[in-house]
Amino acid sequence: MSEDQELSYSDAIKKASSSITRFPLIPVKGIPLMNHIAYNFDAIWDFCPDSSDLLIATYPKAGTTWTQEIVDLLLHNGDAELCKRAPIAVRSPFLEICSPPPIPSGLELLNKMDPPRIIKTHLPFQLVPIGFWDNKCKVIYVARNAKDNLVSYFHFDQMNLTQPDPGPWEGYVHKFMRGEVPWGSWYDHVKGYWVEQEQRNILYLFYEDMKENPRREVERIMRYLDLSLSDDVISRIVELTSFEKMKENPMANYSFVPKPVFDQSISAFMRKGEVGDWKNFFTPQQSAEFDEDYKKKMKHVRIPFRAQL
Numbered sequence: 001m002s003e004d005q006e007l008s009y010s011d012a013i014k015k016a017s018s019s020i021t022r023f024p025l026i027p028v029k030g031i032p033l034m035n036h037i038a039y040n041f042d043a044i045w046d047f048c049p050d051s052s053d054l055l056i057a058t059y060p061k062a063g064t065t066w067t068q069e070i071v072d073l074l075l076h077n078g079d080a081e082l083c084k085r086a087p088i089a090v091r092s093p094f095l096e097i098c099s100p101p102p103i104p105s106g107l108e109l110l111n112k113m114d115p116p117r118i119i120k121t122h123l124p125f126q127l128v129p130i131g132f133w134d135n136k137c138k139v140i141y142v143a144r145n146a147k148d149n150l151v152s153y154f155h156f157d158q159m160n161l162t163q164p165d166p167g168p169w170e171g172y173v174h175k176f177m178r179g180e181v182p183w184g185s186w187y188d189h190v191k192g193y194w195v196e197q198e199q200r201n202i203l204y205l206f207y208e209d210m211k212e213n214p215r216r217e218v219e220r221i222m223r224y225l226d227l228s229l230s231d232d233v234i235s236r237i238v239e240l241t242s243f244e245k246m247k248e249n250p251m252a253n254y255s256f257v258p259k260p261v262f263d264q265s266i267s268a269f270m271r272k273g274e275v276g277d278w279k280n281f282f283t284p285q286q287s288a289e290f291d292e293d294y295k296k297k298m299k300h301v302r303i304p305f306r307a308q309l
């Protein structure tokens with residue numbers, strides 16, 4: 001992808017700025033999605049991937065961008081320059097995203113690319129186009145503990161001026177618990193992929209494991225992709241995908257999305273990148289209430305989340 005095309009992606013967003021607004025949510029099979037996605041859902045559902053395509057699936061703010069960058073580097077033998085060929089949103093299109101024209105939709109970007117493609121989605125398991133399973137595509141799922149995921153989403157919803165206004169913190173915690181946020185319930189999302197992981201050969205990763213030992217998790221992804229890279233290349237990939245490096249990388253830090261859409265003066269896309277930041281936001285009472293509700297929602301499926309390291 002040339003610099004011109006990269007500019008044109010940012011320019012397309014700039015051109016659409018006047019039609020950018022906080023889009024309302026419309027349920028698709030019970031999952032609240034932004035209206036442009038909901039209106040286009042038939043085309044998204046009909047998307048048929050190639051068997052060589054890879055899907056990176058996450059609940060929003062669980063470490064999607066981090067994983068996309070790791071995978072792109074793994075597939076390009078750790079070549080940092082090549083992995084700056086375009087913004088991450090162009091290198092690894094967001095399957096279901098639809099915005100006002102002329103911003104290219106995820107499907108438009110995908111249709112211009114040859115497989116193998118690195119495809120991002122936030123769709124819950126049951127809304128993933130069936131072609132991914134029929135064609136036995138590789139799928140990486142990344143999950144993040146609920147409280148940090150919530151805190152990250154709260155800040156993102158403040159700066160992403162296309163998503164519903166999160167409102168004050170207290171009310172947001174309850175909205176998240178009820179799944180009244182874009183892409184719906186965190187609880188159902190993480191459980192949906194968890195129960196399918198063996199049958200569908202899904203690599204289920206945790207953000208906390210990636211923070212604890214990034215090299216171990218990069219190697220795990222490498223093996224899943226049937227790659228074998230040298231120790232030096234793996235070390236370089238770990239370094240290039242550190243929070244600090246990605247925060248400075250204009251092709252990964254979403255500075256390519258202009259301010260009328262992502263206002264990073266409100267909150268940076270690469271905000272903190274930590275485990276346990278929830279302790280700075282939840283009061284003891286909110287935390288107890290959240291934990292009580294969590295136990296009920298998660299009692300039938302035991303997923304080994306860690307809310308601190």
Ligand code: A3P
Binds near residue numbers: 061066242244246269
């Ligand atoms: P915080 O808001 O807690 O900082 P997504 O890419 O799914 O939108 O997730 C964004 C979250 O992942 C943000 O979390 C962001 O800072 C964090 N993140 C992005 N790149 C990271 C990296 N290389 N290491 C650790 N965290 C990273």
